[in-house]
Amino acid sequence: MAxxxxxxxxxxxxxxxxxxxxxxxxxAIAHVEIEIRDEDGKVVPANVNGEIxxxxxxxxxxxxxxxxxxxxxxxxxxxxxxxxxxxxxDGFLFLTDRKKDMIISGGENIASSEVERVIYELxxxxxxxxxxxxxxxxxxxxVAIVVLTEGARLELPALTEHCRARLASFKVxxxxxxxxxxxxxxxxxxxxxRAARRTGDRGMTQGPATAKITKLNRVERNAWTKQKIFxxxxxxxxxxxxxxxxxxxxxxxxxxxxxxxYNHFENRQELLDQxxxxxxxxxxxxxxxxxxxxxxARQEIERFAAFFDFIREVxxxxxxxxxxxFFAPIGYQKHLDNISVAYVRILRRxxxxxxxxxxxxDEFEAIVHMLMGARGYLSRRYSYSAGGVTAVPEHxxxxxxxxxxxxxxxxxxxxxxx
Numbered sequence: 489m490a491x492x493x494x495x496x497x498x499x500x501x502x503x504x505x506x507x508x509x510x511x512x513x514x515x516a517i518a519h520v521e522i523e524i525r526d527e528d529g530k531v532v533p534a535n536v537n538g539e540i541x542x543x544x545x546x547x548x549x550x551x552x553x554x555x556x557x558x559x560x561x562x563x564x565x566x567x568x569x570x571x572x573x574x575x576x577x578d579g580f581l582f583l584t585d586r587k588k589d590m591i592i593s594g595g596e597n598i599a600s601s602e603v604e605r606v607i608y609e610l611x612x613x614x615x616x617x618x619x620x621x622x623x624x625x626x627x628x629x630x631v632a633i634v635v636l637t638e639g640a641r642l643e644l645p646a647l648t649e650h651c652r653a654r655l656a657s658f659k660v661x662x663x664x665x666x667x668x669x670x671x672x673x674x675x676x677x678x679x680x681x682r683a684a685r686r687t688g689d690r691g692m693t694q695g696p697a698t699a700k701i702t703k704l705n706r707v708e709r710n711a712w713t714k715q716k717i718f719x720x721x722x723x724x725x726x727x728x729x730x731x732x733x734x735x736x737x738x739x740x741x742x743x744x745x746x747x748x749x750y751n752h753f754e755n756r757q758e759l760l761d762q763x764x765x766x767x768x769x770x771x772x773x774x775x776x777x778x779x780x781x782x783x784x785a786r787q788e789i790e791r792f793a794a795f796f797d798f799i800r801e802v803x804x805x806x807x808x809x810x811x812x813x814f815f816a817p818i819g820y821q822k823h824l825d826n827i828s829v830a831y832v833r834i835l836r837r838x839x840x841x842x843x844x845x846x847x848x849x850d851e852f853e854a855i856v857h858m859l860m861g862a863r864g865y866l867s868r869r870y871s872y873s874a875g876g877v878t879a880v881p882e883h884x885x886x887x888x889x890x891x892x893x894x895x896x897x898x899x900x901x902x903x904x905x906x
Contacts, residue, residue: 507765512580520544529563534577541566591620612640632661716742726804730815761819764812768823774798784843796880803877831856
């Protein structure tokens with residue numbers, strides 16, 4: 489029996505939602521159901537990682553004449569794919585890792601690919617693999633094997649500080665091994681290679697050794713390359729503006745050939761029209777991860793503060809946003825639509841929970857644009873300077889908190905009369 493993979497025809501992506509749901513493989517196809525379950529077989533909530541389980545007439549019923557192996561491959565009638573991922577609130581599937589590549593430290597699951605994506609943000613890093621080494625106390629501990637770019641230096645404290653700002657503390661690598669010689673082939677993705685390295689042998693951290701090393705598969709390589717192009721475009725447009733963001737500059741920044749660029753984008757304008765919506769959706773995810781479960785007003789204040797944290801992470805955002813209206817109008821409108829739809833949905837939920845009263849959906853849309861505009865003006869006034877992007881002053885957060893929780897004016901008479 490071959491394990492059915494969710495990338496192999498069990499999901500489909502709805503036309504027109506590719507940018508909104510970037511990174512997703514789509515929703516389940518007809519006659520296939522998908523659930524995400526924990527180690528005990530219990531269904532987990534939306535946006536929580538777990539094992540991807542499938543059910544339907546096209547899914548295998550088990551191993552041929554091997555009841556023991558069949559039993560271990562199912563939760564009831566749900567097939568355990570061996571892939572780790574999550575379903576968002578709209579039922580779109582996102583792959584995170586292979587279960588065999590999961591590092592288990594102190595009972596917590598760590599997706600090596602998640603940690604690797606964070607480390608790849610560092611400009612000093614050419615390639616990285618995060619593996620689990622045996623640990624007497626925690627079972628396993630995450631360790632990063634890093635190949636640095638030519639002439640770069642990266643010490644463990646700097647790497648861990650970078651990771652700690654973006655990951656839960658138990659996911660931060662507890663060690664790092666550096667090499668300036670690139671491996672014969674790209675970073676280790678093969679589960680057997682990872683398993684071979686998970687031995688606790690100190691010699692394994694010194695280099696590729698003898699374990700099998702394989703290339704990224706085509707889907708992984710394409711996604712990685714496209715992400716590098718987006719990151720390069722962000723840097724180039726942020727520094728030079730849209731008008732000077734040539735394909736030559738972007739590919740040089742990304743470290744890819746110009747021919748590779750055209751494997752992913754029909755032309756330069758297609759990339760520019762996708763850039764702001766992509767950054768905007770990254771911003772939504774960044775803010776969502778920093779918003780708690782308190783009352784609606786508190787959540788809005790947390791979203792406001794998280795926006796200013798985001799522009800410190802992506803200082804190019806404001807220039808990309810402001811120039812997009814003229815140089816990438818399709819992307820500009822798409823970004824506004826994406827943010828508006830997501831924000832209105834948040835306000836509707838708050839109204840349903842009783843946190844907001846006496847506002848219509850049309851009024852919500854107007855309010856969303858007011859709040860979006862306020863962020864843009866406030867970031868320009870208080871965060872951006874010649875020296876870069878700085879933390880917003882506390883009195884800005886305080887003013888926003890008072891406005892959200894108290895209002896601005898004292899009520900007198902009929903407030904609906906101009």
